[in-house]
Amino acid sequence: MQRHSDPAETGRDETYILDLCTTRHGPPDDPPAAPAHDLVRHDFLHAEDPWELFATWMVEATLHEPCDPNAMALATTGDDGVPDVRIVLLKHFDARGFVFFTNSHSQKGRQLAHNPHAALMLHWKSLGRQIRVRGPVTLVAPAESDAYFESRAQLSQIGAVASRQSQPLADRATLVAKVAALLAEHGDQPVPRPEHWTGYRVVPATIEFWQDAPFRLHDRVRFTRHADTWHRVLLYP
Numbered sequence: 001m002q003r004h005s006d007p008a009e010t011g012r013d014e015t016y017i018l019d020l021c022t023t024r025h026g027p028p029d030d031p032p033a034a035p036a037h038d039l040v041r042h043d044f045l046h047a048e049d050p051w052e053l054f055a056t057w058m059v060e061a062t063l064h065e066p067c068d069p070n071a072m073a074l075a076t077t078g079d080d081g082v083p084d085v086r087i088v089l090l091k092h093f094d095a096r097g098f099v100f101f102t103n104s105h106s107q108k109g110r111q112l113a114h115n116p117h118a119a120l121m122l123h124w125k126s127l128g129r130q131i132r133v134r135g136p137v138t139l140v141a142p143a144e145s146d147a148y149f150e151s152r153a154q155l156s157q158i159g160a161v162a163s164r165q166s167q168p169l170a171d172r173a174t175l176v177a178k179v180a181a182l183l184a185e186h187g188d189q190p191v192p193r194p195e196h197w198t199g200y201r202v203v204p205a206t207i208e209f210w211q212d213a214p215f216r217l218h219d220r221v222r223f224t225r226h227a228d229t230w231h232r233v234l235l236y237p
């Protein structure tokens with residue numbers, strides 16, 4: 001996105017540029033800029049199965065999004081009722097839900113213990129797409145967490161063990177010393193998964209797909225689960 005603050009230089013004021021993201025749409029009277037990809041289709045509005053659509057969009061994101069296409073915002077609420085949000089990586093999805101891994105003693109872990117509901121949001125800038133998910137959260141089976149933990153590099157395993165995630169840390173040297181001690185303890189052997197390092201599954205009650213379109217005439221379709229079926233509704237942008 002361009003950030004020109006001198007209207008004399010650009011002919012536009014900064015508010016306008018930030019607001020409209022002219023690198024993609026141009027000023028209001030110009031025709032829309034050609035999309036940077038050929039994926040602006042409206043047929044997804046007729047999709048019957050949100051899982052199939054999610055899988056398609058995830059594949060396209062993997063092909064087009066240069067960095068962490070599986071990064072998603074995870075929103076939770078604490079016992080104060082105030083929302084909190086951070087990025088986690090989507091590691092697995094199937095008809096049961098969306099899985100991420102973390103430390104259950106972390107802030108998000110404590111919040112999920114208090115209120116096992118969450119919202120997820122994936123945003124792919126390169127595609128102009130957003131997916132929003134809301135629903136209850138469950139822990140994955142220990143065997144599932146074991147399998148994923150075992151698949152990680154040993155240094156990532158050690159990092160997970162060394163980190164008292166979200167707790168105050170006196171200084172970085174303390175963390176580095178913990179990592180060094182764990183490396184000495186385990187050598188080049190795999191590290192057992194700590195019980196508090198686990199997967200969570202967000203079980204979608206709703207999934208909304210959003211696609212950027214010129215002049216803010218964006219496409220939105222929301223699926224709501226009713227028992228084993230999904231009810232689809234289009235939404236105004």
Ligand SMILES: Cc1cc2nc3c(=O)[nH]c(=O)nc-3n(C[C@H](O)[C@H](O)[C@H](O)COP(=O)(O)O)c2cc1C
Pocket residue numbers: 068071084085086087088089090100101102103106107108109165166
């Ligand atoms: C691209 C990216 C991916 C991340 N993936 C994870 C993840 O999969 N699991 C995790 O616990 N934290 C992940 N983090 C770190 C979290 O955003 C967050 O800082 C951490 O989990 C502590 O959050 P909390 O204090 O709310 O519990 C990631 C951060 C970024 C920027």
